[in-house]
Amino acid sequence: MAVGLxxxxxxxxxxxxxxxxxxxxxxRPGRKDVVVMRxxxxxxxxxxxxxxAFCAAPVIxxxxxxxGEVRYLLTNTGNANAGTGPDGLANARRTCAALAALTGVDExxxxxxxxxxxxxxxxxxxxxxxxxAALDDLDExxxxxxxxxxxxxxxxxxxxxxxxxxxxxTVTVTGISKGAGMIRxxxxxxxxxxATDAKVAREVLQDLVRDAANKSFNRITIDGDTSTxxxxxxxxxxxxxxxxxxxxxxxxxxxxxxxxxEVFMEVAQAIVRDGEGATKFxxxxxxxxxxxxxxxxxxxxxxxxxxxxTALFASDPNWGRILAAVGYAGVPNLDVSLIDVxxxxxxxxxxxxxxxxxxxxxxxxxxxxxxISIRIELGRxxxxxxxxxxxxxxxxxxxxxxxxT
Numbered sequence: 001m002a003v004g005l006x007x008x009x010x011x012x013x014x015x016x017x018x019x020x021x022x023x024x025x026x027x028r029p030g031r032k033d034v035v036v037m038r039x040x041x042x043x044x045x046x047x048x049x050x051x052x053a054f055c056a057a058p059v060i061x062x063x064x065x066x067x068g069e070v071r072y073l074l075t076n077t078g079n080a081n082a083g084t085g086p087d088g089l090a091n092a093r094r095t096c097a098a099l100a101a102l103t104g105v106d107e108x109x110x111x112x113x114x115x116x117x118x119x120x121x122x123x124x125x126x127x128x129x130x131x132x133a134a135l136d137d138l139d140e141x142x143x144x145x146x147x148x149x150x151x152x153x154x155x156x157x158x159x160x161x162x163x164x165x166x167x168x169x170t171v172t173v174t175g176i177s178k179g180a181g182m183i184r185x186x187x188x189x190x191x192x193x194x195a196t197d198a199k200v201a202r203e204v205l206q207d208l209v210r211d212a213a214n215k216s217f218n219r220i221t222i223d224g225d226t227s228t229x230x231x232x233x234x235x236x237x238x239x240x241x242x243x244x245x246x247x248x249x250x251x252x253x254x255x256x257x258x259x260x261x262e263v264f265m266e267v268a269q270a271i272v273r274d275g276e277g278a279t280k281f282x283x284x285x286x287x288x289x290x291x292x293x294x295x296x297x298x299x300x301x302x303x304x305x306x307x308x309x310t311a312l313f314a315s316d317p318n319w320g321r322i323l324a325a326v327g328y329a330g331v332p333n334l335d336v337s338l339i340d341v342x343x344x345x346x347x348x349x350x351x352x353x354x355x356x357x358x359x360x361x362x363x364x365x366x367x368x369x370x371x372i373s374i375r376i377e378l379g380r381x382x383x384x385x386x387x388x389x390x391x392x393x394x395x396x397x398x399x400x401x402x403x404x405t
Contacts, residue, residue, distance in 0.1 A: 002156050003281040003370050003390075005273040011143035012161045012172045016040035016237030017195040019146040020137035024130035026078030026123055027116065034127055035149040036099065036134040037073040037193065043237045044199075045070040045111070046206040048213045050230035056082030057092040057122075058112035062231060067202075071109040073233065074099050074131075075191065077152050077178075080229050081114040081122040091122040098128045102135060113191055115152055115178065115229050147176040150191055153399055154178050154274055160266035162259040166252050171198050171240050173259040177232075177267035179274075190271055192217060192232035194263055198256050199238035200245045207248060209234035212260050216268035219387045221303050234260070272388045277395030280312050281371045285386045288378040294331045295385035298376060301329035309392035312372065317363025319348040326376060338379030344372060 018038045026033045039045065047066055049059050058081055074095060081088045096110035114122065137145075147157035161174040179190030200208070213232050238244070245253050273281050284302050289295035302308055305325045311318040322341055327334070341349040344366035348358050366372060 002274040003278055005156055005158075005270055008144050008147060008157055008159050010161060011147075011159045011174050011176070012163055013140035013143070014172050014174050014195040014237060015140065015197045015239035016043060017197075017235060018138040018140050019142040020134040020139065021142065021145045021149040022130040022133035022137060024076065024123070024126040026076060026126055028078075031078070032145070032149045033077045034130040034134050035075040035146045036131065036138065037075075037146070038138055039071055039073075039235055040237050040239065041071065043070065043235055044202050044205050045233060045235050046202065046209045047231055047233040048210055048217075049232075052230075054083060056080055056114060056118075056229040057084055057088035058114045059229060059231060060089060061092045061096065062111045062113065065108050065111055066233075069106075069109050070111055070235075071105045072099055072103065073111045073113065073193065075113040075115075075150055076122075076127050077114075077150060078116040079114060079120055079122050080116045080118045082229055083119040084121060088122060091124050094124050095122070095127050099131050102131055111233070113229075113231055115150070115191055143174055143176060146193075147178075150176065150178040152178060153276055156274055158267050158270035158274065160263045160270075162262050164255045164259055166242060166255055169240055169242050171242070171256065171259070172196060173256070173263050175263045175267050177271055179271040190217065190230055190232070192264075192267060193235070194233070194260065194267075195235040195237065196256065196260070197237050197239040198245060198252075199240065199242065200236040200256070201247075204245055204248055204253070205234060205236055208257060208260060211257075212264040215261060216264040219385075220268050220272050221300065221387060221389050269388055272390055275390040275396075276399045277393040277397070278390035279370070279393055280391040282312060282389045282391065283371075283373040283386060284389060285373065285375045285384070286378065287375065287384045288380055289383040289385070290378075290381035292383045292385055294329075294380075295378070295383050296387070297331060298326055298329040298378065299385055299387045301325040302374060302376070303387055303389035306392060309390070312367065312391035313393045315364065315367040317343060317348070317360060317367045319343065319354075319363060322374060322376075323349055331378070331380075335379070340377040340379075342373075342375040342377075343367070344369070
């Protein structure tokens with residue numbers, strides 16, 4: 001059950017970027033499971049990919065090619081093409097070659113993306129058989145259909161869009177994402193595609209996608225598992241009638257960065273809101289850290305604790321579990337007498353123990369909400385970090401126990 005996630009908002013078309021969807025029947029007959037995206041010639045593409053050493057074949061191929069000219073992005077669901085060895089690499093390249101042959105581009109101009117079951121051979125023939133239908137479906141206004149086409153265990157499609165004006169010209173940023181489980185970046189088991197019609201130098205675009213991902217996709221976690229297939233791509237088609245952005249400075253860059261960050265944040269948080277079996281959307285904020293890393297260590301210790309996550313599911317204000325997680329997070333020389341912990345607006349622990357003003361009824365009232373914040377004040381410095389996570393429900397176990405059936 002998605003938490004606070006409704007129907008897709010208006011997803012504005014991005015001039016120079018088209019999307020087409022088709023059915024290959026990879027996992028279920030008739031399911032739309034192949035998405036082709038076409039970038040206008042001259043587009044710039046940048047991305048970030050999984051840190052999992054067992055990364056999937058399509059991730060390897062994408063890393064090899066993304067710095068060159070990119071014209072097509074090819075995505076399939078239902079099969080991750082991960083843990084498939086040399087055959088998997090050959091199959092990823094074969095699907096790209098098939099799309100290149102149909103479109104008259106060099107096969108290195110096609111980037112592959114896959115998501116689904118790990119360890120099974122990629123059904124190349126099925127994907128090849130769906131490519132022409134996907135090409136025939138290409139349209140700048142097919143973002144919503146593509147958002148559905150890249151889903152796996154997601155219950156709802158995810159997308160966001162922003163527009164801004166500069167010198168009388170409208171600039172668009174639109175993006176979609178998928179992901180609901182095996183979510184713990186760097187990156188999570190997610191795919192994200194964000195496009196803009198701004199013209200951006202490659203180095204600036206790469207820095208922008210890395211910064212935006214670090215503030216969004218790399219601050220979400222559902223179950224602590226880092227996937228083999230994660231990719232987030234930022235495409236700049238350059239079709240807006242404005243000068244090229246050649247440095248991370250100036251009014252135009254500032255407007256673009258803000259729009260990109262907002263889209264990244266919205267589609268990243270949508271993944272958490274649609275987490276497998278999720279009934280709570282949880283913000284974990286750690287302030288007063290001596291370093292950003294120790295803030296993240298504390299935040300992830302809280303967010304990944306099965307005891308805290310099950311208490312969240314039960315709406316049980318078992319605040320001692322939060323203190324325990326802070327204590328084992330590995331922060332050196334941690335002075336617990338300086339720490340305050342808040343559940344929503346309620347102070348539950350202060351100076352290393354239960355807050356004098358705290359009552360169980362206060363904690364229970366906060367825990368009953370669908371959206372909950374946990375704030376931890378370390379009292380060690382000026383650094384802060386925020387991540388977003390979910391509870392751990394019976395449904396999460398059921399979904400993942402039955403994933404291959």
